[in-house]
Amino acid sequence: MNVLRVVxxxxxxxxxxxxxxxxxxxxxxxxDGVYTIAQAKxxxxxxxxxxxxxxxxxxxxxxxxxxxxxDYVFQASWKDRSxxxxxxxxxxxxxxNKAGTLSRQQLVDLVAYILSANAxxxxxxxxxxxxxxxxxxxxxxxxx
Numbered sequence: 001m002n003v004l005r006v007v008x009x010x011x012x013x014x015x016x017x018x019x020x021x022x023x024x025x026x027x028x029x030x031x032d033g034v035y036t037i038a039q040a041k042x043x044x045x046x047x048x049x050x051x052x053x054x055x056x057x058x059x060x061x062x063x064x065x066x067x068x069x070x071d072y073v074f075q076a077s078w079k080d081r082s083x084x085x086x087x088x089x090x091x092x093x094x095x096x097n098k099a100g101t102l103s104r105q106q107l108v109d110l111v112a113y114i115l116s117a118n119a120x121x122x123x124x125x126x127x128x129x130x131x132x133x134x135x136x137x138x139x140x141x142x143x144x
Contacts, residue, residue, distance in 0.1 A: 029140040030083065033123025035112035040122060043113025046106045050095045058117040070117040075139075083127070084134035087111055104129040115139075 028034065047055075054066040068074060078086060091107050093099050102110070108129040116122065120140075128134070 027082075028137045030115050030118075030120045030137055031140050032137075033121045034083075034125075034137055035115055035122055035127040036124065037116075037122045039109050039112040039126045040116035041113075043109035043111070043116070046102065046110045047113050050098075050102065050106075051110070054096065069114050070119075075118060078139040081139055082135050083111055083137045083139060084131050086114070086139060087129070087131075087134050 051069075055069060056065045058068065058070045060068075087107055090110060091100065091102065091104075095101070108127050112127050115127075118139075
């Protein structure tokens, strides 16, 4: 009988630890305010210098230009994807013919600006360029 109690307690303890760990690494949403306004302003500067030529303003689609980064197509494409994926996509492919030239800080500021342009709320803590943290944040752009 004592052996069964020990097994039950050990199993219950392991389950409790698993639940706590799962809650600690649960995915967050960009709707939780994961960047700051100041960071998005810095990101707009990066956007204007490195992205505007191809993507145009965030205001409207322009024929013969790269897709908007804040329209329903972008939002649908990225809805369930992580900010790490967006960060890496930009880092590895943008700007065309100059991929890899933006610093990690410029990239994270640019991601903050894209979040802002998608009407996702700002918060009090800047978005980090830490890949593991970015993997835990879903873009979640658009309406629920």
